[in-house]
Amino acid sequence: MENFNYIRPAKVADAAKAMKKAKDGKFMSGGMTLLPTMKQGLASPSDIIDLSGLKNSGVKVGSKSVTIQAGTIHADVAGSKDLKKAIPGLAKLAGGIGDPHVRHKGTIGGSVANNDPAADYPSACLALGATIHTSDRKLAADKFFTGMFSTALKDTEIVTAVEFPIPKKCGYAKFPNPASLYAMVGVFVAQLADGSVRVAVTGAGAGVFRVPEMEAALSKKFAASSLDGIAVKSKNLNSDMHASAEYRAHLITVMAKRAVDAAK
Amino acid sequence: MPAITMKVNGQAVCGDVEGRTLLVEFLRDKLGLTGTHVGCDTSQCGACVVHVDGKAVKSCTTLAIACADSEVTTIEGLAKNGKLHPMQEAFREHHGLQCGFCTPGMIMSAVDLVKRNGKKLDDETIRHELEGNICRCTGYQNIVAAVKAGAANM
Numbered sequence A: 001m002e003n004f005n006y007i008r009p010a011k012v013a014d015a016a017k018a019m020k021k022a023k024d025g026k027f028m029s030g031g032m033t034l035l036p037t038m039k040q041g042l043a044s045p046s047d048i049i050d051l052s053g054l055k056n057s058g059v060k061v062g063s064k065s066v067t068i069q070a071g072t073i074h075a076d077v078a079g080s081k082d083l084k085k086a087i088p089g090l091a092k093l094a095g096g097i098g099d100p101h102v103r104h105k106g107t108i109g110g111s112v113a114n115n116d117p118a119a120d121y122p123s124a125c126l127a128l129g130a131t132i133h134t135s136d137r138k139l140a141a142d143k144f145f146t147g148m149f150s151t152a153l154k155d156t157e158i159v160t161a162v163e164f165p166i167p168k169k170c171g172y173a174k175f176p177n178p179a180s181l182y183a184m185v186g187v188f189v190a191q192l193a194d195g196s197v198r199v200a201v202t203g204a205g206a207g208v209f210r211v212p213e214m215e216a217a218l219s220k221k222f223a224a225s226s227l228d229g230i231a232v233k234s235k236n237l238n239s240d241m242h243a244s245a246e247y248r249a250h251l252i253t254v255m256a257k258r259a260v261d262a263a264k
Numbered sequence B: 001m002p003a004i005t006m007k008v009n010g011q012a013v014c015g016d017v018e019g020r021t022l023l024v025e026f027l028r029d030k031l032g033l034t035g036t037h038v039g040c041d042t043s044q045c046g047a048c049v050v051h052v053d054g055k056a057v058k059s060c061t062t063l064a065i066a067c068a069d070s071e072v073t074t075i076e077g078l079a080k081n082g083k084l085h086p087m088q089e090a091f092r093e094h095h096g097l098q099c100g101f102c103t104p105g106m107i108m109s110a111v112d113l114v115k116r117n118g119k120k121l122d123d124e125t126i127r128h129e130l131e132g133n134i135c136r137c138t139g140y141q142n143i144v145a146a147v148k149a150g151a152a153n154m
């Protein structure tokens, strides 16, 4: 791993300023994606701006939405008693990310900013219609995730929180890759407060995506059987040593049904 | 190179680090605490697990400089007054190791999981909690038995 300057600012504005000054800076939250990438030599930033000094952690449940500070580790999201009552599917998702050690460092802010095509959180953000709060603005999840490892974030922009509207019910089902623990396919299904249904898939394509046919069928009747005969085409799905595109297409329907059955 | 201080196994230590110095490098190379192992370069095996401020983390994926002023516990810090920690004793008793390479990480993870889940543990919980610790030798059966017994004695 190449050496770098290390800075740990205490304020969001100072972090953005440090980034502006750096030749090729990188923000770091839990480092659970960034450090492995740097150890592999795939990134060698001139400066690491450690956001843990911002101390912005916590889960706050309001009457209509839940706001999770960007620096909240996965273990604290999974363990939040209030969240388990308000959006149980989201707490369950966080408890299934990686392993306990990853959950002790990795953060929701880092996960959404990274937008790994096999990450879990982006599916919850998209299905629940979350709003991503940044140092500069508020962005709907539909606008935030723009493709493989890419988001609408500008270079000096910092994710500060993610706000999730409280749904009627929701559920998440993941088929993990047994080695990496990331989603080979993960499906998040949510019936929102207004009765509309959103279905978001991770792990299967270049980035998280919605499935309108499933949403329409589940809006008529929220039951696993509504998804009988509905499948996503395998044409643009990922194919690798772990699973072919056809297998992933099949898994999407299976996981979507499990997510509906698990919805609370 | 900045100098950092931290508390390791209850003792105040200090040392010079680069930004890129990993916690595991600081522990092994600077402090000579070679009980913490490195088994992979992909953050997946858990041989390097230590506790930082009470939480089990992978020291191969943690910057030493980010642990300045933290409290770190390694496998060397578990035994007290020449007596093995109940979890170490249980691994010995139940033959929870063969080559022993994964064992420090297994035991540090086990102690952490008992703290979070209590002393009465079923096999399923133990196996789920050990997903971040890979063993190439034992087939896990005796590790699970050791964790169960060690938990009850903690």
Ligand SMILES: Cc1cc2nc3c(=O)[nH]c(=O)nc-3n(C[C@H](O)[C@H](O)[C@H](O)COP(=O)(O)OP(=O)(O)OC[C@H]3O[C@@H](n4cnc5c(N)ncnc54)[C@H](O)[C@@H]3O)c2cc1C
Pocket (backbone or CB within 6 Å): A026, A027, A028, A029, A030, A031, A032, A033, A034, A035, A036, A051, A070, A096, A097, A098, A099, A102, A105, A106, A107, A108, A109, A110, A111, A113, A114, A116, A118, A119, A120, A121, A153, A157, A158, A159, A160, A180, A181, A182, A183, B042, B043, B044
């Ligand atoms: C063994 C292992 C298994 C894993 N399994 C899973 C899994 O099953 N599911 C899953 O979803 N993830 C998994 N992960 C990834 C893990 O959840 C990461 O913690 C997460 O993706 C990144 O969060 P972080 O806080 O560690 O971010 P970092 O690694 O610190 O940063 C990631 C990226 O986001 C940027 N960034 C970080 N914070 C911010 C911010 N606040 N604003 C703007 N940009 C920011 C960084 O510059 C960097 O580019 C796994 C990781 C490991 C090592």
Ligand code: FES
Pocket (backbone or CB within 6 Å): B037, B038, B039, B040, B041, B042, B043, B044, B045, B046, B047, B048, B049, B058, B059, B060, B061
């Ligand atoms: S050496 Fe840290 S996870 Fe393998």
Ligand code: FES
Pocket (backbone or CB within 6 Å): B096, B097, B098, B099, B100, B101, B102, B103, B134, B135, B136, B137, B138
């Ligand atoms: S005992 Fe050899 S790796 Fe676990």
